[in-house]
Amino acid sequence: MKITLPDGRDFIKWFKFVTSRSSGPGGQNVNKVNSRVELRINIADCELFTDYEKELIFENLINKINSENELIIVRQIDRSQLKNKEKAIEAFYKQIEKVLTPKKIRKKSKPSKATIQKRLDEKKKLSEKKNYRRKI
Numbered sequence: 433m434k435i436t437l438p439d440g441r442d443f444i445k446w447f448k449f450v451t452s453r454s455s456g457p458g459g460q461n462v463n464k465v466n467s468r469v470e471l472r473i474n475i476a477d478c479e480l481f482t483d484y485e486k487e488l489i490f491e492n493l494i495n496k497i498n499s500e501n502e503l504i505i506v507r508q509i510d511r512s513q514l515k516n517k518e519k520a521i522e523a524f525y526k527q528i529e530k531v532l533t534p535k536k537i538r539k540k541s542k543p544s545k546a547t548i549q550k551r552l553d554e555k556k557k558l559s560e561k562k563n564y565r566r567k568i
Contacts, residue, residue: 437529441480447524448472449517454508468508471520476501485532492531 454468475481475489475497490497497503505527507520543551 437525437532443473443478443480443524444521446473446478446480447521449520451513454516465511465513467511467513467516468506469513469516469520471505471507471517471524472502473524474500474502488531489528493527496527 450470450472451466452468452470453466475486481489489503493503496505503524505520505523507516507523509519510516
């Protein structure tokens with residue numbers, strides 16, 4: 433299980449976990465065991481993020497952040513609370529890594545002269561074909 437970002441930041445002490453009954457698999461256990469896990473982390477208060485990173489997170493994960501500036505990740509896939517907790521932590525790191533990874537800037541490219549000529553030739557052929565369909 434991944435417990436840090438590539439740069440070595442560890443957020444474990446900032447996590448708050450809330451458990452509740454899951455609607456997922458569990459058989460008779462589902463009514464007795466709190467296997468659903470909510471991972472909560474207050475982005476605004478977390479000192480491990482720079483102001484720029486916080487801004488990026490608020491922009492990109494706006495749907496997962498509540499009014500108290502908490503990022504909420506819910507997992508209820510497994511029957512085990514521990515496995516759901518691990519999956520929630522893993523999902524947090526994946527999302528944060530995805531948000532904080534800079535996007536590649538697209539370089540504009542020009543079509544080659546041969547490609548332009550080929551396109552024009554195709555247009556000319558199509559035009560001639562349509563011309564032959566006209567009534568004389």
